[in-house]
Amino acid sequence: MKKVLILNPCYYPGFRSGGPQRTVMNLVDVFGETNDIYILTQNCDMGCSESYDVDTHKWVRVGYANVMYLPPNEYNIKSIKKISESFDTIYSCGLFCGCTISALLLHKFEKIQKLYVAPMGVFSRAAIASKAMKKRMFLFVFKYLGLFDSIIWSFTSQNELREAKSALGKTIKKYIIAEDLLRKIDFDTQIEKVCSTEETKNDVLRILFLSRISPKKNLEYCVHVLNDITDIRIEFDIYGTIENNKYWDKCKKELNKLPENIHYHYCGEVDSSDVIDVFAKYDVFLFPTKGENFGHVIYEALAAGCIPIISDQTPWQQLNEYGCGCVVSLDSIDEFRNKIRYWAGVSHNVQQRARKNAIQFAKEKYLYSTEQSGYKVIFD
Numbered sequence: 001m002k003k004v005l006i007l008n009p010c011y012y013p014g015f016r017s018g019g020p021q022r023t024v025m026n027l028v029d030v031f032g033e034t035n036d037i038y039i040l041t042q043n044c045d046m047g048c049s050e051s052y053d054v055d056t057h058k059w060v061r062v063g064y065a066n067v068m069y070l071p072p073n074e075y076n077i078k079s080i081k082k083i084s085e086s087f088d089t090i091y092s093c094g095l096f097c098g099c100t101i102s103a104l105l106l107h108k109f110e111k112i113q114k115l116y117v118a119p120m121g122v123f124s125r126a127a128i129a130s131k132a133m134k135k136r137m138f139l140f141v142f143k144y145l146g147l148f149d150s151i152i153w154s155f156t157s158q159n160e161l162r163e164a165k166s167a168l169g170k171t172i173k174k175y176i177i178a179e180d181l182l183r184k185i186d187f188d189t190q191i192e193k194v195c196s197t198e199e200t201k202n203d204v205l206r207i208l209f210l211s212r213i214s215p216k217k218n219l220e221y222c223v224h225v226l227n228d229i230t231d232i233r234i235e236f237d238i239y240g241t242i243e244n245n246k247y248w249d250k251c252k253k254e255l256n257k258l259p260e261n262i263h264y265h266y267c268g269e270v271d272s273s274d275v276i277d278v279f280a281k282y283d284v285f286l287f288p289t290k291g292e293n294f295g296h297v298i299y300e301a302l303a304a305g306c307i308p309i310i311s312d313q314t315p316w317q318q319l320n321e322y323g324c325g326c327v328v329s330l331d332s333i334d335e336f337r338n339k340i341r342y343w344a345g346v347s348h349n350v351q352q353r354a355r356k357n358a359i360q361f362a363k364e365k366y367l368y369s370t371e372q373s374g375y376k377v378i379f380d
Contacts, residue, residue, distance in 0.1 A: 002379055003036040005087040007080065007099040012062055013052055014045030015272040016241045018212055019180070020093050020120045022272065022296045025063075026181040030370050031379040032064020040083055040099070043069035047243070077102035081110065088113050089378065091154070095119040096138060104147040116176075116378065118154040121293025123163040126216045126313070143171050154374075156180050156294050157315055178374030180294040185276065185303045187363040193280060194305045194355045199348040203233055205340065206282045208306075210239040210270065211289070211297055213248050218311070218330075220247070221288040223254040225336040226262055232344045236264040236286075239278065279304035283351070284343050288330060289313055302362035305355035309339045324358035 008024050010017035028037055038059065043051045052069065059066040070079055080102045084090055090113055092100040100117055107115040121127055128135060142148060148168065153175035155161045165172055207226075211217040219238065226236060236258075242248045255264050270278055275297075279285065285301040285308045292298070292314040299316075301308045308325040310316060319325030326339040343351070 001034065001036055002089065003087055004038065004089045004091060004378065005084055006037065006039045006065075007041075007090065007092040007103060008039060009042055009075070009094070009097050009099055010046045011039055011041040011067060012272075013054075014048075016046040016048070016212075016269065019292075019294060019296045022183065023118075023120075023180050023294070024093060025272075026183055027375060028063055028065045029184055030181050030373065031375065035379045037065045038087070039065050039067045040075075040080065041067060041069060042072050042075045044072065047241070075099065077105060081106055081112075084112055089116070090114070091116045091118065091378065093118050093120055095122045096135065104142065104151070107151060108145065108147050108149070115151045116154045117151050118156075118178075119160070119164060121156075121160070121291070123160065123167050124291040124293060124313075125163070126291035128167065130216065139167060143168065148172070150174075152176060154178050159315065160293055176374050176377050178377070179369055179372075180296065181373060181375065182299050182362075182366045182369045183296070183303070185362065185366065187303065187359055187366075190276075190280070190303060190305055190359050191356060194352060194359065197352070204235055205232055205284065205344040206235050206237075207284045207286050207340070208237045208239060208279070208282045209286055210275070210278065210301075211287065212243045213238075213240050213251070214243040215247055216290050218288045218290050219251050220254060221330070221333075222286050223251060223258065225286065225288065225333055225340070227254070227258055229337055229340060230259045230261055232261065232341060234262045234340075234344075236262055237282070238264065238266045239268065239270045241269050275300050276304045279306040282306050284309055284340065286336075286340070287311070288328075288336065290330070292316075299362055299365060302358040303366075305359050307343060307351075307354055307358060309336060309343075318361075322357055322361045324354055324361050 010021050043056050054069050056069045059068050090103055092103045094100050103115055106112045148171045153172055155175055155177055156179050209219055209222050213219055279301045285306045288311045290313055295314045295316055298308050310327055311330050312327050317327055319327050328335045
């Protein structure tokens with residue numbers, strides 16, 4: 001039985017960090033029963049000063065993992081050095097976060113154990129473009145110090161590997177491809193819910209946006225898509241953590257300009273455990289993201305039977321083929337509008353078939369991700 005230490009700044013009961021936390025939680029669900037998984041994290045959620053109601057400075061059982069929560073000011077290289085000494089394998093999430101920088105320095109200069117680093121999408125075009133100068137300086141210093149020389153990278157796809165090589169070149173020497181594991185869902189129950197939905201004469205298309213509110217997730221683009229649709233009644237609900245207040249203010253100004261046939265509401269944050277139930281209430285998930293390393297939220301929409309209309313900047317390129325959603329180029333805003341009009345006009349039977357296709361596609365992806373997981377290199 002392997003004993004692995006995972007470093008991740010945010011973990012349960014938090015939810016604001018989105019995909020990286022979801023990835024680790026799913027990893028624990030799949031491999032935790034047969035491995036000793038330990039997680040070192042902070043005792044508060046991303047961007048929050050309020051602490052969880054949890055014990056700190058000790059290992060506590062959370063699901064299949066042992067978790068130690070530390071105050072943010074103690075989540076540092078000193079603590080990581082002390083705690084990591086009893087582990088042979090360390091898996092650190094994110095590249096520019098403090099825990100990974102600490103692990104890289106310890107691995108280089110203290111010769112700590114085998115170190116895997118999961119960059120969590122930081123090499124995507126959209127991610128690199130944000131605070132580009134600062135990030136390029138970090139990468140230059142990391143390479144100069146040789147911090148990447150003997151680590152093992154954990155990429156979620158060949159595309160992420162290509163993006164990383166574009167940024168780092170020959171610095172990348174060892175790596176694994178470990179596609180993000182997916183949340184365990186009761187797919188049969190979701191299918192039953194769809195089948196039991198009766199046809200109603202509802203002439204309103206229910207659309208939601210669910211993600212962090214930041215430029216990368218592209219809520220403003222959603223508004224531009226909707227503002228030229230005047231022939232359909234739409235309820236547009238927005239869920240997510242307001243990560244960038246200036247961006248949110250900008251979005252609100254545009255939202256207030258929407259035509260009278262479209263009503264919008266900001267519905268606040270959603271706890272991870274409630275996401276599937278939220279998606280199940282809507283017809284369409286509108287998500288013109290500028291780039292997703294994986295896109296757990298797209299999988300969750302599919303698993304709930306909610307039809308995704310998404311950008312082409314994610315790994316989820318087969319939605320059209322499976323008849324369960326639409327993938328559209330960000331250069332084709334009119335095509336986004338056409339897809340919304342299409343789903344507003346389809347019959348109940350067509351929509352039901354697409355919902356069931358979505359759940360079946362999500363189920364296939366879940367089974368593949370667990371059976372073929374690259375994480376087996378670490379945990380088996």
